Amino acid sequence: MARLPSFLGALLLSVSFFTQPLLGASTTTTTEATTDKKVQYCQTGLTSGAADFCVSLSSLPNVTTSSHDTFFHLTVTRWNANGWTAIGTGQTMAGALMFVVYGDPVNGTEKEPVVSVRTVEGHRQPQLIEDFAAVAGKGFDVQVLASSWKEAGTVPASGGKGRKEKRHDDHDEHAIIPAAGTKTYIADVLLACYSCSLWSSGPGSWRTSISAKDSSQPFLWAWNDRQDFSGNFTRDAHIKMHRHHGSETGGYGFFWADMTRSVLSPSTDYVGKPTTSDLLKILSIAPGDSAKMLGTSEEPMSASGWLGKLTSNPLPKTHAFFMTVAFLILFPLGVLLIRSGGNAFQKHWLVQALASVFTLAGAGVGLYMTGRRVPSTFHQWLGLAITLALVVQVILGWRHHMDFLRIRRRTWISYGHIWLGRGAVLAGWVNVILGLLLSGHSRIDVWGIGIFVGIEAVVVCWWVWRAAQRKAIAGGNGQDGKGQMEDGEGESYGLMARNGGGSGGADGEYFRLSMSEDDLSSSEDEEEGKRRTGGLGSGR
Structure with missing residues (x-):
């Protein structure tokens, strides 16, 4: 798996975000x-x-x-x-x-x-x-x-x-x-x-x-x-x-x-x-x-x-900690892991599940701070929308997984999961910066986090583009009927037992997830080709 140095920087920046008063220049007079x-x-x-x-x-x-x-x-x-x-x-x-x-x-x-x-x-x-x-x-x-x-x-x-x-x-x-x-x-x-x-x-x-x-x-x-x-x-x-x-x-x-x-x-x-x-x-x-x-x-x-x-003031700091870790570290890490090879699917859903827990915890603290009042700022409304979107996105992800076990191709649910997740991460980045403004942080803090988010966005987009390029090259080299890469071009596939049985037969049937849930077209093309040539057989 490729090294991800940007996330070490994110962690260090997140820590400095909460300890900045100790590190910054004193304004004592x-x-x-x-x-x-x-x-x-x-x-x-x-x-x-x-x-x-x-x-x-x-x-x-x-x-x-x-x-x-x-x-x-x-x-x-x-x-x-x-x-x-x-x-x-x-x-x-x-x-x-x-x-x-x-x-x-x-x-x-x-x-x-x-x-x-x-x-x-x-x-x-x-x-x-x-x-x-x-x-x-x-x-x-x-x-x-x-x-x-x-x-x-x-x-x-x-x-x-x-x-x-x-x-x-x-x-x-x-x-x-x-x-x-x-x-x-x-x-x-x-x-x-x-x-x-x-x-x-x-x-x-x-x-x-x-x-x-x-x-x-x-x-x-x-x-x-x-x-x-x-x-x-x-x-x-x-x-x-x-x-x-x-x-x-x-x-x-x-x-x-x-x-x-x-x-x-x-x-x-x-x-x-x-x-x-x-x-x-x-x-x-x-x-x-x-x-x-x-x-x-x-x-x-x-x-x-x-x-x-x-x-002092532990609730806002706790809220900021959960949301900063979730959207600046865990969610972007999950996007990279689904394209990392090896047990990509397991890594992806474990990290995203942890990120979702952090988000729900942060949202819970935020709701507690507002009491029974209706949200009054754009930061609060956007945070509420992101939390609800992530709940829907988790449900769509689970439904996509169950459908893929059965039909081995993407559906509208898959695309909904992918694009809703992308939108939630982007909105989360924006809301972290709005939270900094809302809590009265200095321009240095806001610009520092903003620059970091910009760099992180470039890294994530480059990683996704690179994975798509590698997949396109691998598709040009051909795959066997079982969906395994012939050239071993560093493409890792997660294998999950469908019914928990052995390595073959109905009880041991396996399904494949490509390195990215965006990159399942190889499997779809393969299935479509079999349908056109009658290769699926009448006993299917």
Whole structure:
């Protein structure tokens, strides 16, 4: 059998796909230019169509509950009433304590920005938390201490031009970058999360953790810049999904904070119980590019943080693993094996059966992640179609096999099995790339997998063409009546006992599959010739 080096490369690339954060260049930018007992993280992308917000936070020991109160100062720059911005604890949406900010700064400047505190147990729309003590236990509470809109000036002349963009996950187009001179506003919000470290100790074990003792505390953020609330700015308003491109367009992202440097001391940082004015002063947003990250980083800041990153969000990673192995390794390998000679048929169906199991497992994980929701992205719909097509393709393959045992030639079922399989593999390649886009991987990841798929497609097509050429040459050299190659031109045939008997007679009749189920025409031509010359005999 010929060597298949491309699949070793596929395996290595698949492994690097899941370990890329460890191998790639770090984007860590932890600044220690201040002695303030707070940590700060900012995104400044208003004029480039990306998220624009800052969050600073500090903690205070809570003697009553033996935990810590955590205070968040969040500012969000806006220029219209569309969309929302959210900060959450942990690395997964499921189980995160989320603070979602939205509202109308243009026509509602006399009103406060809406602050909706939410969470969700699975991978679905976050729900408003009505009773904090019931969710996280006695002593846990979240309160909005201050919330207001402030005018922030206008978009500079060097800023956006009001252009439009189209993304693969969007169904509409409209301006996402404000034009130069557009008025901008800031939602200024101060939150108190009392006994915040109790969040993870509430009923159940599905919540993410937050600790003032963690030197690499993970947080997530997300935003949507195009949802039209139609004036319905209630705390439990339906919120639409954020953008899917995390790393490229700022639809969502992560940061890690050294919480140990943010713990306040009553004796030195304030007198008595901290007031709202005290907290706003302590948590004031430091200006300038050098202060975008104070005690924070866009990569984990400790070994435990890296371990947490690699083990977090296991369901999407499990889904990606099953589908990547199935469509980048196993299915293409099965196509090559049916044309490899020797026991080609056995090799083919064993590998394809394993690939089908991986696909069904990956689809099962994907369906579990969506919960009871109807698929909402092209990636999900295409994945569902591929899974159903593969179920049909397996049935057609089994039916083809049973028919071939009896008539020793292809039927429409055979062609259906062949072409449905080809289409499913091609669609699977496309969907793997869509999955990368959906999960927010970088352009390097997407282009790397895309180039690999292109090379793999060329190799598979060349292998099929080469097998067809060899078969044509072998047919020109002639075959005996039993269908064996006379020239031994490396053409391998799989022999399978029909009834499990001996080597001859009715109970030991054998059938032949050529090196490819595409290349059975030799057997068909042979049978057709016998029919025309009456060679089949009346006793047949």
